[in-house]
Amino acid sequence: MKGWDKFFALASGLCVLIIFAFLFWIIFIIARNGAGTISWEFFTAAPVEGMTEGGIFPAIYGTVFLVLVMTVFLMPFGVMAGIYLAEYAPQNSRLTQAIRLAVNNLAGVPSIVFGLFGVGFFIQYAGRGLDRTLGLETVFSQPCLLWAAATLAILNLPVVIKTSEEAIKAVPLEHREAAFALGATKLKMIVRVVLPQAFSGILTGAILSVSRGAGEVAPILFTGAAYYLPYIPKLPTDQFMELGYHIFVLSTQSPDVDKTQPLLYGTILVLLLLTLALNTFAIGLRVRMRRKYGR
Amino acid sequence: MKRGERITNSILEGGLKLSALLAIFLIFLIFIFIFKEALPIFTNPGVRSEVDLRDLFASSVWQPVSDHPRFSLLPLFLGTLKLSLIAILFATPLALGAAIFTAEFAPRALKETIKPGIEILAGIPSVVMGAFALLTLASVLQGIFGWTMRLNAVNAGIALGLAIVPTIYSVADDALRAVPGSFREAAYALGSRRNQAIFRVIIPVALPGIFAGFMLGLGRAIGETMIVLLASGNAAILSLDPALSTRSFSATIAAELGEVVFGSTHYAVLFFIGALLFVITFIINLIANLVVERFKVRLAGVA
Amino acid sequence: MKKYWLLIPIFTLVTAGAALAGKAITIKGSDTMVILNQRWAENYMNNHPGAVVQVTGGGSGVGISALINGTTEICASSRTMKDSEQKKLRERWNILGVGIPVAKDGVTLFLNASNPVSELSLEQLKNIYTRKVKNWRELGGPEAPILLYGRESSSGTYVFFKDTVLLGADFAPETQTMPGTAAIVNAVSKDPNGIGYGGVAYASGVKHLKIRKTAGAAAYDPIQENVKSGVYPLSRDLFFYLRKTPSGDTKKFIDWILSPAGQEIVTKVGYFPVK
Numbered sequence: 012m013k014g015w016d017k018f019f020a021l022a023s024g025l026c027v028l029i030i031f032a033f034l035f036w037i038i039f040i041i042a043r044n045g046a047g048t049i050s051w052e053f054f055t056a057a058p059v060e061g062m063t064e065g066g067i068f069p070a071i072y073g074t075v076f077l078v079l080v081m082t083v084f085l086m087p088f089g090v091m092a093g094i095y096l097a098e099y100a101p102q103n104s105r106l107t108q109a110i111r112l113a114v115n116n117l118a119g120v121p122s123i124v125f126g127l128f129g130v131g132f133f134i135q136y137a138g139r140g141l142d143r144t145l146g147l148e149t150v151f152s153q154p155c156l157l158w159a160a161a162t163l164a165i166l167n168l169p170v171v172i173k174t175s176e177e178a179i180k181a182v183p184l185e186h187r188e189a190a191f192a193l194g195a196t197k198l199k200m201i202v203r204v205v206l207p208q209a210f211s212g213i214l215t216g217a218i219l220s221v222s223r224g225a226g227e228v229a230p231i232l233f234t235g236a237a238y239y240l241p242y243i244p245k246l247p248t249d250q251f252m253e254l255g256y257h258i259f260v261l262s263t264q265s266p267d268v269d270k271t272q273p274l275l276y277g278t279i280l281v282l283l284l285l286t287l288a289l290n291t292f293a294i295g296l297r298v299r300m301r302r303k304y305g306r
Numbered sequence: 307m308k309r310g311e312r313i314t315n316s317i318l319e320g321g322l323k324l325s326a327l328l329a330i331f332l333i334f335l336i337f338i339f340i341f342k343e344a345l346p347i348f349t350n351p352g353v354r355s356e357v358d359l360r361d362l363f364a365s366s367v368w369q370p371v372s373d374h375p376r377f378s379l380l381p382l383f384l385g386t387l388k389l390s391l392i393a394i395l396f397a398t399p400l401a402l403g404a405a406i407f408t409a410e411f412a413p414r415a416l417k418e419t420i421k422p423g424i425e426i427l428a429g430i431p432s433v434v435m436g437a438f439a440l441l442t443l444a445s446v447l448q449g450i451f452g453w454t455m456r457l458n459a460v461n462a463g464i465a466l467g468l469a470i471v472p473t474i475y476s477v478a479d480d481a482l483r484a485v486p487g488s489f490r491e492a493a494y495a496l497g498s499r500r501n502q503a504i505f506r507v508i509i510p511v512a513l514p515g516i517f518a519g520f521m522l523g524l525g526r527a528i529g530e531t532m533i534v535l536l537a538s539g540n541a542a543i544l545s546l547d548p549a550l551s552t553r554s555f556s557a558t559i560a561a562e563l564g565e566v567v568f569g570s571t572h573y574a575v576l577f578f579i580g581a582l583l584f585v586i587t588f589i590i591n592l593i594a595n596l597v598v599e600r601f602k603v604r605l606a607g608v609a
Numbered sequence: 610m611k612k613y614w615l616l617i618p619i620f621t622l623v624t625a626g627a628a629l630a631g632k633a634i635t636i637k638g639s640d641t642m643v644i645l646n647q648r649w650a651e652n653y654m655n656n657h658p659g660a661v662v663q664v665t666g667g668g669s670g671v672g673i674s675a676l677i678n679g680t681t682e683i684c685a686s687s688r689t690m691k692d693s694e695q696k697k698l699r700e701r702w703n704i705l706g707v708g709i710p711v712a713k714d715g716v717t718l719f720l721n722a723s724n725p726v727s728e729l730s731l732e733q734l735k736n737i738y739t740r741k742v743k744n745w746r747e748l749g750g751p752e753a754p755i756l757l758y759g760r761e762s763s764s765g766t767y768v769f770f771k772d773t774v775l776l777g778a779d780f781a782p783e784t785q786t787m788p789g790t791a792a793i794v795n796a797v798s799k800d801p802n803g804i805g806y807g808g809v810a811y812a813s814g815v816k817h818l819k820i821r822k823t824a825g826a827a828a829y830d831p832i833q834e835n836v837k838s839g840v841y842p843l844s845r846d847l848f849f850y851l852r853k854t855p856s857g858d859t860k861k862f863i864d865w866i867l868s869p870a871g872q873e874i875v876t877k878v879g880y881f882p883v884k
Contacts, residue, residue: 014499015499015501016499016500016501018501019406019411019500019501019504020407020411022403023403023404023406023407023410023411024407024411024412025403026399026400026401026402026403026404026406026407027403027404027407027408027412027420029400030400030401030404030423030424030427030468030471031423033427033468034423034426034427037430037434037435037438037468040438040442041434041438062644087325088325088328089325091321091322091325091326092322092325092326092328092329094322095322095323095325095326096326099319099322099323100326109330110326110327110329110330112592112595113329113330113332113333114329115591115595116333116588116591116592116595117329117332117333118591119522119525119526119529119587119588119590119591119594120336120529120584120587120588121525121526121528121529121530121531121556121583121584121587122432122529122530122531123529123531123556123559123560123580123583124336124340124529124580124583124584124587125336126559126560126563127340127343127559127563127576127577127580128335128336128339128340130563131339131340131342131343131577132335132336132339135343135568136339152679152680153675153680153681154680165332168328168329168332169329172326172329196311196315198315198318198319222429225431226429226430226431226432226433226434227431227432228431228432228433228531228532229432229531229532229556229560232560232563232564233563233564237664237665237666238640238643238664238665238666239643239644239647239664239665239666240663240664240665242654242661242663249663250663250665255431255433255434256433258433258434258437259433259436259437259532259536259788260789261791262437262440262441262536262791262792262795263536263787263788263789263791263792264640264643264666264788264789264790264791264792265789265791265810266644266790266791266808266809266810266811266879267810267811267812268791268794268795268798268810268811268812268815269811269812269813271791275437279434279437282431282434283430283431283434286429286430286431287426287429289429290425290426290428290429291422291426294422294425367779367782368782369779369780369782370762371670371762371767371768371771372779373777381782440792440795441795444799445799454754454756454802455756455785456796456799456800457785457796535788536788536792539785539786540761540785540786540787540788541782541783541784541785541786542782543782543783544782551783551785553786561761561762561763561786561788562761562762562763564668564670564671564763566670566674566763567673567674567677567678567694567697568674568677568678570697
């Protein structure tokens with residue numbers, strides 16, 4: 012390589028370098044300022060003294076509760092849509108194209124718009140309707156974990172549909188043919204042969220959406236996240252504290268900025284480690300899957 | 307197969323199809339329910355006496371809580387435009403360069419490190435990116451450029467750019483790798499140097515894919531909320547100066563929706579902004595997705 | 610897959626059961642007051658087993674609209690209700706609402722510690738926030754542009770400042786709005802030319818201004834005795850709003866808040882007792 016070739020190799024390599032420099036800078040700043048805060052107490056205690064002391068247990072708990080409920084909403088529909096697209100959808104029909112286009116476009120809807128939808132549809136429409144039908148006074152027609160989780164489920168639907176479809180398509184044809192040869196129906200073949208083999212791929216989608224769900228703040232701003240809760244939410248109709256939202260709160264509304272700073276960085280570090288761990292796990296799964304099927 | 311089993315089967319298969327149709331249904335549902343809440347701007351006389359369509363697009367002040375509330379979208383539109391332009395100008399060259407490096411220059415081992423690294427960048431939650439820009443990046447940039455306003459469009463734009471680098475990178479990388487090896491070999495056979503092969507053959511062929519990545523990144527930059535809310539200063543100034551504090555559509559919704567009375571003029575206007583955001587990003591994504599589809603079909607034809 | 614199917618009905622049952630279970634006292638509103646509400650809730654629940662008090666912030670406007678929409682029982686507000694809001698309450702519920710002052714607060718003005726300016730009059734503040742005065746030189750400070758920081762329009766502090774200092778005039782569009790007092794204090798601590806306002810908050814690198822009511826009057830610090838006696842010009846009441854006169858558990862809670870035990874917490878958190 013010489014002359015211009017060398018120049019372009021260096022120039023494009025520099026781009027990679029700059030991106031990684033920023034990445035390491037962000038991680039370094041957060042790790043340096045947050046590491047000192049991490050302690051057993053930080054994970055197990057609630058915030059006290061106006062969020063200038065204590066820990067983030069309610070936020071961790073709320074985040075886990077939120078993504079669990081989200082997963083319950085999300086996975087059945089996402090995987091079923093993935094199965095349909097991979098196994099049943101006629102490849103060149105208008106309808107299939109429309110579905111694919113809708114999935115892709117759903118992935119591009121801004122997260123704050125999902126938040127508005129959560130308010131307009133879940134709280135104002137579905138929630139009010141539920142309360143009226145059940146004869147309740149404002150139980151469902153207010154922000155709560157249930158609606159926040161439902162909003163996040165819609166946000167993550169495209170991720171799960173796409174990864175499920177991909178995983179199902181990756182299952183080798185011979186395995187299906189073997190099942191058919193043994194007299195299985197198509198549905199039985201899918202449930203018994205395809206889904207077990209596509210499991211790690213589907214799991215990848217679930218993990219990616221959990222990771223995204225844990226970090227998204229805009230969709231839950233108005234659909235259920237609480238600034239502070241003096242108790243641990245037990246029901247999906249309670250409001251909840253959440254790690255991402257807690258970061259927003261700590262960075263904008265504490266009475267003593269200097270005392271809150273370590274807590275803020277500690278919380279950022281926890282969320283970052285959580286999402287990094289989940290993403291690394293998902294990337295690892297995908298690499299393994301690709302090797303297995305030689306893709 | 308028994309009759310009962312056959313019926314169960316067709317019910318279950320119908321369920322699969324319905325789940326897939328859910329995606330289309332949701333797109334309509336989102337639009338309907340957001341637009342529904344914005345509708346009073348067009349129909350309700352009480353709301354129309356406070357805000358007219360002309361006020362939304364013609365006047366110049368965003369002052370929603372006031373004795374004489376003014377709801378001009380112009381400063382917010384300009385702010386959104388400014389922020390996304392800076393983000394895209396910052397992110398596109400970096401992401402594209404990195405994609406070219408991975409696809410054409412990097413040895414295999416390095417390739418295996420770069421891709422997961424960029425996926426990790428994609429995994430950083432936007433509120434974390436926003437906090438980083440608010441607490442660290444803003445001070446560093448102000449130190450370098452000496453701006454009077456510490457929180458400004460460039461600060462938020464760069465953080466936004468970092469957030470969309472992975473989007474552009476992954477689509478551009480897919481596009482570059484989708485170019486059949488035979489094209490490259492043909493170029494070398496004709497005596498091209500590597501850079502000539504890249505710039506005269508590979509990039510032109512992959513261009514639609516690269517363009518799609520650019521559009522998807524743009525769509526995300528327009529809609530991204532937490533970074534802008536934290537790092538841009540949120541002043542609704544009618545100006546194109548990138549060193550001034552800036553307020554975007556998305557951050558305005560996030561900052562103000564909590565306060566408004568359901569059904570009030572301000573509430574309707576915020577949902578109108580939401581509907582605008584939805585339509586703008588929808589069109590951008592539609593273009594990007596159509597371009598990608600076509601690109602795939604075309605390459606499938608030649609390969 | 611099969612397990613998921615089972616989860617859905619169980620989940621529905623749990624949710625429905627939840628709806629019928631015990632009722633909590635809900636407080637929603639002013640971010641300025643969240644910490645206070647939290648401490649009240651914490652202490653009250655410790656002393657009254659079985660009581661549940663749920664606290665959420667979001668801003669006074671959020672609380673008042675929640676009160677109007679029926680999604681909270683108590684609204685914590687750092688400002689009085691506006692006529693338009695009272696009208697909406699009347700339209701929807703045919704009631705006027707009840708406002709109870711529960712604490713006092715001094716709105717504080719923050720400057721960067723390096724700024725030599727240490728006291729300003731209300732009129733000077735008005736000129737600053739409406740951009741009639743744009744340079745610290747005009748106020749006896751250094752030759753430097755003034756940078757404005759303020760709260761989002763959802764906060765009661767925003768409205769209080771607008772009514773009391775700007776006398777209804779609008780903030781200059783150049784005002785950078787922050788989603789919380791801490792964000793303002795943080796910005797001012799890093800910005801030598803910045804000025805910001807908010808509830809009581811501290812950070813190294815930030816100092817609190819003394820405020821004068823008129824040009825010739827004495828200037829006062831935002832400290833307890835000045836706020837309580839009312840000589841600090843930016844002191845205000847913090848309210849609980851309800852749709853109707855409190856009864857039952859809610860009344861017990863509010864009575865406790867106004868008792869010496871409840872008001873002691875006010876002082877601890879950094880606000881000032883009502884009586």
